[in-house]
Amino acid sequence: MARGETRHQGIETSVNYALEGLNPALAGYDVYATYAFVDATIREDGPNKGNRVPFSSKHKGTMGVSYTEGPWKLNLDSSFQSDQFADNANTAAQSADGSTxxxxxxxxxSTRANYDFGPQLSDLNVAVGMKNIFNRQYYTRSFDDNNRGKYVGEPRTVYVQTSVAF
Incomplete structure (x- = not known):
């Protein structure tokens, strides 16, 4: 679906703070957050001028805390995004096929724990984690393709990951 002229403008910010600065007993703890505001609007003349661009959230961000002790690193974080529309008309009511x-x-x-074996083992890093801890049901955007509509988001997922540097 062609949209014609659109405008995307906004602001992004992030912060990371080592809690050791507040109290030496908190050495190894960091807190972090990111935020993005995007105003994406349809600019082309017509009935949808000024509407939000489909599949564009105005607000997105992350917040989390990490703890590092030697080769271990533990993370607990969250990510969020605001609502979005599935069509140029910004129709609020959902259609049966999800196209509006x-x-x-x-x-x-989400949470993650990883262990870094260091240069003696080619910087082998092994991690285990869980995404969507509370198994929240959510929907992700579809793109303008033949499938149309929304997709069910990823359920609670446990994973193991390894990496090496060379």
């Missing part, structure tokens, strides 16, 4: 309607925003929580 408001897609609700959501917030997800």
């Amino acid at each position: 309607g408001k897609i609700p925003g959501y917030m997800l929580f």
Whole structure:
């Protein structure tokens, strides 16, 4: 679906703070957050001028805390995004095929633990984690393709990951 002229403008910010600065007993703890505001609008003349661009959330961000002790690193974080529309008309009511309607925003929580074996083992890093800890049901955007509509987001997922540097 061609949209014609659109405008995307906004602001992004991030912060990372080592809590050791507040109290030496908190050495190894960091807190972090990111935020993005995007105003994406349809600029082309017509009935949808000024509407939000489909599949564009106005607000997105992350928040989290990490703890590092030697080769270990533990993370607990969250990510969120605000609602979005599935069509140029910004139709609020959802259609049966999902091609129109408001897609609700959501917030997800994840955790991860990893161990870095260091240069003696080619910087082998092994991690285990869980995405969507609370198994929240949410929907992700579809793109303008033949499938149309929304996709169910990833359920609670446990994973193991390894990496090496060379």
